[in-house]
Amino acid sequence: MAELTTLARPYAKAAFEHARAQQQLAAWSAMLALGAAVSQDDIVQRMLKAPRLTSTEKAAAFNEVCGDELNAQVQNFIQVLAENERLLLLPEIASLFELYKSEQEKSVDVEVTSAFALSADQQDKLAKVLSARLSREVRLHAAEDPALIGGVVIRAGDLVIDGSVRGKIAKLAEALKS
Structure with missing residues (x-):
């Protein structure tokens, strides 16, 4: 648990800082919550762990599953997570983001x-x-x-x-x- 938090913290902090600067805390919160829910689906987890898929393919498939619910900035964030093999951390990232948001509010x-x-x-x-x-x-x-x-x-x-x-x-x- 502590290790996941340690790995997720820089991504959550970056997402929070960006969302705060853009005054989109609520929107990012909702989109990260959706991403966290999608990442916990069994089929999606198998896809994310598949070694034959590249990070770009994983990000594209993930964004496709989420559909139009994610804006371009969050889709780019998903791409960065995929490139660093951190998509499975989305639930922890969303949780930390909510913590930062509550602290801000x-x-x-x-x-x-x-x-x-x-x-x-x-x-x-x-x-x-x-x-x-x-x-x-x-x-x-x-x-x-x-x-x-x-x-x-x-x-x-x-x-x-x-x-x-x-x-x-x-x-x-x-x-x-x-």
């Missing part, structure tokens, strides 16, 4: 998993508290997991806040073992 995606459905009012209150704590605009994504028993688990990037009953029971069990 001072926003963060927060996943909240709760044992029961959260009301709209609860989600709003939670978003406001998290926004103040993280000093960013929070985009809240709620999910349910009855296995938590009660409480919530909040994930915002690397930050994880486990306020679930299941998490507290696990901590108690660990304390009793030692």
